[in-house]
Amino acid sequence: MDKKFLKIAIAGNPNSGKTSLFNRITKANQHVANYPGITVEYAEGEATFGNKKVRVIDLPGTYSLTAYSPEEVVARDFLLKENVDVIVNVVDASNLERNLYLTTQLLLLNFPMVIALNMVDSAEAHGITVDSKRLADIFGVKVVPTIAKSGCGIEELKQACIQTIEEGCKIKKLSFPHPINESILQVEKEIEKINTEKRLPSRWLALKLLEDDPLIIEMLRDKGNPAIFAEYEKAKKFLEFHSGDDSRTSIVEAYYSIASGACRDCIRMSETRKRHISDKIDQITCNRFIGPILLFLIVYFLFAFVFKISEEWKWIPLFNGEFESPTGILESFFDYLSESAKNKIQNDFLRSLISDGIISGVGGILSFTPLIFFMFLFIAAIEDTGYMARIAFILDRVLRIFGLQGKSILPLLLTGGIGGGGCAVPGILAARTMREEKDRLITILVAPMMNCGAKLPVYAMLISAFFYKSKTQMMFTLWFLSWIFTLSAAFLLRKFLFRGEQTPFVMELPVYHLPTLRGIMMHSIQRTWMYVKKAGTVILFINLIMWFSMTFPKSNKTPDENLKNSIAGKIGQVLEPISSLAGFKWRENIALIGGFAAKEVVVSTLATAYSLTDSEDEETENLSEKLAAQSDWNKVRAFAMMVFVMLYAPCFPTVVTIRKETGKWKWAFFSTIYSTVFGFIIATLIFQIGSLLF
Amino acid sequence: MKLSDAAEGQVLIIKKVNGSGVIKQRLLDMGLGRGEKIYVERYAPLRDPIQIRVKGYSLALRVAEGKLIEVEEIFNG
Secondary structure, X not given: OOOOOEEEEEEEOOOOOHHHHHHHHHOOOEEEEEOOOOOOEEEEEEEEEXXXXXXXXXOOOXXXXXXXXXXXXXXXXXXXXXXXXXXXXXXEHHHHHXXXXXXXXXXXXXXXXXXXXXXXXXXXXXXXXEOHHXXXXXXXXXXXXXXXXXXXXXXXXXXXXXXXXXXXOOOOXXXXXXXXXXXXXXXXXXXXXXXXXXXXXXXXXXXXXXXXXXXXXXXXHOOOOHHHHHHHHHHHHHHHHHHOOOHHHHHHHHHHHHHHHHHHHHEEEOOOOOOHHHHHHHHHHOOOOHHHHHHHHHHHHHHHHHHHHHHHOOOEEOOOOOEEOHHHHHHHHHHHHHHHHHHHOOOHHHHHHHHHHHHHHHHHHHOOHHHHXXXXXXXXXXXXXXXXXXXXXXXXXXXXXXOOOHHHHHHHHHHXXXXXXXXXXXXXXXXXXXXXXXXXXXHHHHHXXXXXXXXXXHHXXXXXXXXXXXXXXXXXXXXXXXXXHHHHHHHHHHXXXXXXXXXXXXXXXXXXXXXXXXXXXXXXXXXXXXXXXXXXXXXHHHHHHHHHHHHOOOOOOOHXXXXXXXXXXXXXXXXXXXXXXXXXXXXXXHHHHHXXXXXXXXXXXXXXXXXXXXXXXXXXXXXXXXXXHOOOOOHHHHHHHHHHHHHOOOOHHHHHHHHHHHOOHHHHHHXXXXXXXXXXXXXXXXXXXXXXHO | OEHHHOOOOOEEEEEEEOOOHHHXXXXXXXXXXXXXXXXXXXXXXXXXXXXXXXXXXXXXEOHHHHOOEEEEEOOOO
């Protein structure tokens, strides 16, 4: 008790209200963290229980404690390695049996534990009454009924934790059917000989071994008692003979029969009103005909709303009585900063560094924040209600053809799947809802090929130069092509890079819930802040490099000459022999390199490269006219360029986000390279074939 | 019969879960053990995945996974 902080881990099933309970306990005192190397995240926070300071860890939600999914490995490793003072097992009272399955596995660890019997209100609404005292007697741990949403029972839960830590708890020994018990005893005896630290119960190790848990097998192999494995082989044969299936199956079934037994013992069902509202909603939302239409409408309007509220609608009152959108406010603020820097700083070098290199870089990132925030808000809402699982259910079959899965739809749509105007950064962040690692990686790698908002200015400029008469048809063609290319890229990645067994898709369709504003707000603010902090530092750095390479070495000639002699200009010229296959000359190369920073930069760089002065709004039109007048530009070249801009390397903010979300630079680099190669091949084909035809 | 052959609205009992590794573990973890009673709620618009009711909650699984589950129909519910 003399430790400065007590350590409490919250474990439970997904959708058990684990996170709301965590939010209730820690209030705003928390942060989200990623485990190094993998993308499973866990939240950590601080709280005071009575007069004691407590560190609370919200483990990833899991259904089990095997070594088969990254979440489970993370949750289990945490419990095994960190000395947790007490485990709080959150159990959904309205879905008791399956939740108690995890409970049985946690109890076998024999660590001090408290059960938070959560959502007792929704259980009652479904006609289920759980006798918490009875449950406490069955397992020998304290059971506290809670309603995390409203904060009911949180104080009692804290007290129960402190009591359990101070007095310890006598967890009842779970009894297994005879053959299993027999097998455990034999293996346990051998493990006992080497398990000197006794940190982990030998009985638990024996069970895991018989479940063929790869991590435990490896761990015990190093301990140098071959007798363990002799007994293990014997026990496995014995169990197979008795149960008619492998030892793992019979043990899992035994866990479940303990859970069912406990459940029968302490549950009282009133009538059969169970789940009826949720079922009624499902009859509509998952209906074969209405379901897809409804899905389309809901997603379409929510997306439109996200972009409108953050960028288009001017709804925030300003001091001068006018109104502005959140993104607009940030943009004008940074424009103002950049302008004043330009006016105040005399030194040419410093002025350019600060206004172009730093302020426009930071501003570029921060002007995304409203969009990201509202996107998170919307995703959190759609997830918390339970609708996300239905989206995946409806669309899974279609997307699977291309090596994706149901949940891939959100990242694709956010990036610009609905007619353009999205952004890949929130799109990639939205892939977090996917638990299947391969599917998630493919989705992250292909989503940037969708038509994001930053590609639109480039299209607009080239369309008005070369396809003025068929504007709408051209935009539609580009939208259609972006889907075709994105899906084929996914198909190719699945076929050549992510082969092998597809991850099983076994997904709970949780009961519909009304999300609490408090919950989704907290979630969104945290995530947005993380984005600003992490992306900010890296993107600023890269922006400086881009600025540097387009400015140096400096010569006092015309801007055009200057650019030609800069590092970026030199690179542009070196690449020309290859890039001209797709119709790009050195100026386009510089513009495309500049487009790595942000796709819309292609337009402004091209303008500079064709030595136009920065005449603000007319920039696009002037450039369009200029290009249209160039003898070596034509429709085919313009079309190849548009398709290349659609497909080639994602912009830096996206690349940094890919790094962050996949945990590896490898994927960030890979994404840059494969999409550039893919885009280049397609653009070359378009240019070469097009040049022959027209 | 396999779960993937079942019709909407059928009540079934699980006879055996085939497969191995991750897939089998996941199915077992979600409560699809032998002797379990399940109810086929519906198929997705393209007849894949399947939504079933097991242990009082709703679960979606692909037809490919449904093929691993051997079931038998109960007639009187």
